Amino acid sequence: MTDGAGARPRPRRAPARLLWLTGRELGSVALTFLGLLLVTFFIGRVVPIDPVLAAVGDRAPAEVYQRVKVELGLDLPLYRQFWLYLVKVLHGDFGKSVLTANLVLADIRRVFPATLELATVATILGVLTGIPLGVVAAARRGRGLDHVVRVVSLLGYSVPVFWLGLVGLLVLYARLGWVAGPGRLDVAFDDVVAPVTGVILIDAALRGEWEVFRSAFQHVILPASILGYFSMAYLCRMTRSFMLSELRHEYVTTARVKGMTERRVVWRHALGNVLVPLITVVALSYANLLEGSVLTETVFAWPGLGQYITSSLLNADMNAVLGGTIVVGAIFIGLNVLSDLLYRVVDPRAR
């Protein structure tokens, strides 16, 4: 009976199987990405602004209008237009921004490091606070701290991020002066450090400009804490529920019966097993921060991708809006895939 498995053909070796799964995953990601482009294409088409009129102005003679229309490819059938759009986007060509007169991709490259910096610091803060809180809440289920954690995370789901940002500015910056105000740096430090990575904290540290580093840190800490609070609320809730189901397992009872300290049972054994699914959750919360950053960046005058999208939007700069949307969507998809892959690598059962 137990030897039955030996008679069957050997299962594919793990790496090969992993590769196959990855291939299938890639196919489905490509399809999702195609769908994403279809949506942005559709949005670009229904926009009430006539792109030809925008290019030639409304006084142009009919024949110029026709010529430009042909040049822009707008006389072609829709599927051909979509094909052209697809080819352009895959070459990284999102068109020109009307507002800045730069290529949209160049603009995005310029503003993205600011968002990356904000989201990364926020995620670090969220992970460092959310996971331990979730663990403690699960270990002491139903007691004081558990309720506190519950309320804190419930508030995190309910509070408007832009309002929290304004209140933070009002109290911590204007009244108490503990943190710096809007923007990424004090004006005095503008252009002191030439951008290498674009992430000011890293650039300043590389150059050893600690004054600049300090200023950048004082500027990033408030918006990052506010975003980090949302990531904490999410992580803490998920950690708590993962830990609760993990602590019900028999090996936990066994460990306790054998006399292991409660601290070791919870923090080493149970948390060790929970860390694997938590990777996915952390990746998701990182992706969600991109969304929160749209509003936070507006409040803090943070020159990142979110602010780029909203300011383009208010100026009816469609190429920039759609380019930004595609980039954010692509990052979102990428993070999802990455977390899936990591999950498979870390947890042998999922291969």
Add this chain to the structure above:
Amino acid sequence: MIPPAIGDQRAGEVMPLSSGRPRHAWRAWLLTETPGSRAQARLGQAYVAWLGFRRNPLAMAGLTILVVLVLVAVLAPVLTHQSPVSQELGRRLQPPSAAYWFGTDELGRDIYTRILYGSRITLLIVGLVVVSVAPVGLLIGTVAGYMGGAVDVVLMRMTDVFLAFPRLILALAFVSALGPGIENAVIAIACTAWPPYARVARAETLTIRNSDFIAAVRLQGAGPLRIVLGHVVPLCTSSLIVRVGYDMAGIILTAAGLGFLGLGAQPPSPEWGAMISSGRKFLLDQWWVATIPGAAILVVSLGFNLLGDGIRDVLDPKQG
């Protein structure tokens, strides 16, 4: 040994209470083990759910907040004699006082009045989005789950595409195409809110579709339309309601975010997010203009979240 059924415990708990007074007679009628009609059974079930809900203080707090919100929206003209839009520049930027509870804004409008009228907009947005999104998601999910095969693949791929966007960003893109305004904000939020409903409905359908009673209905000659609408959809509604409960706070926050960015309700409409946006200029000196509408948003979305948790505990105890 069969554990005593839940109904038995309930009967044991209720019997001594029904001592002949009318209220208890109703209670006994509702909680009877042998309902005489379909309506009685349904009402009885709803009453039992309500009893469970009532035991949860946080959920009751949420319900209270929402009842107050609805009352405020309905009674706004009674609760204040001012107009939410008429300007009186002589009294601009007054701090909160006995005359102006929440102060006045930069055009001399009473913020208390504007908050009251703003609750109508909030309820309108949430209501419109839920009413338009839930049936669409339900239909897509149940059809995909029941039909399976190519239909399922296509519909779910579509759902995944929409889930692949962060919601606010997609809503922004839609608003950019449609133009700012409250109707377009509702459309944009609706376009981004349906996929989770489709997911939930599909998952539920997959567990139902191979059950015996569906097979029995099919053997009696029912077509797919009848099966989906008459037998699958009703069974999906409870998980869908749970999902709606969760979603409403998110809808409020997204709508307020759009308003804050200047893409939702337009001035002079007293939408809370737009009020925060216009109060931002005075944040440092006249804090009340921007912070009080935000507190209103916080209270309402907290209410929806508490209610959502409570509904989930009642309708879907396995996830609690």
